[in-house]
Amino acid sequence: MTSLREELGARPNAATPYTILCPPGWRRVAPSDVADGAAAQSALAAMKSAGRADLVLQVRGMLSRYRAAVRESNAFDAYLAPLIDGVPIPASMIVAPLVLPPGVSWEQALARLSRGADVAPLD
Numbered sequence: 001m002t003s004l005r006e007e008l009g010a011r012p013n014a015a016t017p018y019t020i021l022c023p024p025g026w027r028r029v030a031p032s033d034v035a036d037g038a039a040a041q042s043a044l045a046a047m048k049s050a051g052r053a054d055l056v057l058q059v060r061g062m063l064s065r066y067r068a069a070v071r072e073s074n075a076f077d078a079y080l081a082p083l084i085d086g087v088p089i090p091a092s093m094i095v096a097p098l099v100l101p102p103g104v105s106w107e108q109a110l111a112r113l114s115r116g117a118d119v120a121p122l123d
Contacts, residue, residue, distance in 0.1 A: 018095070020079065020093075020095070022079055022093075023082075024082070025081070025082025025083075026079050026080065026081055026082060026093075027079065027080055027082075028077060028078070028079055029078050029079070029080055030077075030078065031070045031075040031076070031077065031078040031094055032067075032070070033078065033080075034066065034078050034080065034092055034094075035063040035066050035067050035070075039080075039088045040059075040063060043059065044056055044059060044060070047059065070094065073094075073096040074096055074097055075094045075095060075096040076095060076096065076097070077094070077095040078092055078093065078094050078095070079092065079093040079095075080092050
C-alpha cells in the first residue's frame with residue numbers, strides 16, 4: 001500500500017534539505033539513538049555498578065524528557081560529538097523543523113526558543 005506522500009509524487013526517502021558543516025569526528029545518528037544508544041546504556045550500567053541508584057533514576061528521568069521533546073519537536077536528525085579516548089563528549093545537536101511566523105525576526109524567534117517558548121506550530 002502506498003502512502004499519500006508517495007501518491008502525490010514525493011520520494012519516500014527524500015534527500016536531506018539542509019547542510020550542516022560539523023567539526024571532524026561528529027557523526028549523524030537518529031534522534032532516538034541519543035537516548036537509547038550504546039553511550040546512554042553504558043553510562044547507566046556504570047552508574048548501576050557504582051551503586052548510584054539515585055543517579056540512575058535522575059538520568060532515566062532526563063532521558064524520558066528528552067524522548068518526549070524529540071517527539072514534540074518532530075526532530076529528524078541528531079549529531080553527536082566525537083569520542084575522546086573512548087569517552088563521549090557531552091555535546092549533541094538535534095535538528096527539527098521550524099516555521100518562522102510572519103512578522104517575527106530570527107532574533108525574536110531565537111530569544112523565544114531560548115526561553116523555552118514555541119515560535120510557531122511545526123510544519
